[in-house]
Amino acid sequence: MSVEKQRTIKKTVSYQGIALHTGFRAKLTLRPADENHGIVFRRIDLPGKPTVRACGNKVTEVMRGTTIEDGDAVVNTVEHVLAALVSQGVDNVMIDMDRPEPPIADGSSLPFIELIEEAGTVEQEAEREYFVVDKPYYLEMDHAIINVVPDDKFRISCTVKYDQSQLDTQFLSMEVTADSFKKDLSEARTFCMYFELEYLMKAGLARGGSLDNANVIHGSTILSKDGLRYPDEIVRHKMLDIVGDFCLLGKPMKGHIIAVKPGHPSNVTMVQKLLKDQKEA
Numbered sequence: 001m002s003v004e005k006q007r008t009i010k011k012t013v014s015y016q017g018i019a020l021h022t023g024f025r026a027k028l029t030l031r032p033a034d035e036n037h038g039i040v041f042r043r044i045d046l047p048g049k050p051t052v053r054a055c056g057n058k059v060t061e062v063m064r065g066t067t068i069e070d071g072d073a074v075v076n077t078v079e080h081v082l083a084a085l086v087s088q089g090v091d092n093v094m095i096d097m098d099r100p101e102p103p104i105a106d107g108s109s110l111p112f113i114e115l116i117e118e119a120g121t122v123e124q125e126a127e128r129e130y131f132v133v134d135k136p137y138y139l140e141m142d143h144a145i146i147n148v149v150p151d152d153k154f155r156i157s158c159t160v161k162y163d164q165s166q167l168d169t170q171f172l173s174m175e176v177t178a179d180s181f182k183k184d185l186s187e188a189r190t191f192c193m194y195f196e197l198e199y200l201m202k203a204g205l206a207r208g209g210s211l212d213n214a215n216v217i218h219g220s221t222i223l224s225k226d227g228l229r230y231p232d233e234i235v236r237h238k239m240l241d242i243v244g245d246f247c248l249l250g251k252p253m254k255g256h257i258i259a260v261k262p263g264h265p266s267n268v269t270m271v272q273k274l275l276k277d278q279k280e281a
Helices: 079-087 110-119 178-185 194-202 233-249 264-280
Strands: 005-009 013-018 025-032 039-043 051-053 059-061 067-070 073-075 093-097 121-127 137-141 144-149 154-160 170-175 191-193 215-218 221-223 253-260
Touching (some): 005 025, 013 110, 039 073, 039 079, 051 067, 051 073, 059 264, 079 110, 079 178, 137 264, 144 264, 154 233, 170 178, 178 233, 191 233, 233 253, 233 264
Parallel strands (some): 039 093, 154 253, 191 215
Antiparallel strands (some): 025 093, 039 051, 059 067, 067 073, 154 170, 215 221
């Protein structure tokens, strides 16, 4: 059996756009990185250009997105970028940012997949390491349930239900590979319930949100700029978020995630549980 090697990108590439929650115009730049560097964000707009590693132990906020922080380096809403990177097999990259939040693009991971494809990837000498799940894990948190069980592949089975209409009860199960992620998950856009909009605005969130980068569920109607990209786009976006949040394990995962009504709080709590158990072992 051939040994898998770590990968980085071939050249530096950038993407600019509006950030979802802060509303800032932001620029994100992906740069090649050495072996065993991992995925690291660098705030080039701050003195000393502080960095924060994409790791579950660096998470400080999970409200409507995942925030990581290390000293002065704070980065909000990292999950869509991370999902693109880990799904496409990028182990090592420096992500320069001139704002605290990356561009939301169209609310999906597809623009970041295309950015990685523009850069290309290259194999490095060091062997790739996996986070291998070797026993079952269970988490029940608020309305969410997450099981993680051993598997020789990376799989996700996910169920969502928001009690707004029959449209929002959805289920999907699949093996996540570079190809399946791009084809079946990457285009799924972020979403919110219509009744949440006032709360989000009062909380100072979604300042850059619009139908250009999100779907809005209003009863039995789903409001979007160009129609649904998948009939079950809601559950697919939740799975996209799972891929991004579980990237915070620091290694690509081999295991089966079985999630019911998941969100960033339950995703990150499970990631931290896995990291803690591995450290103690």
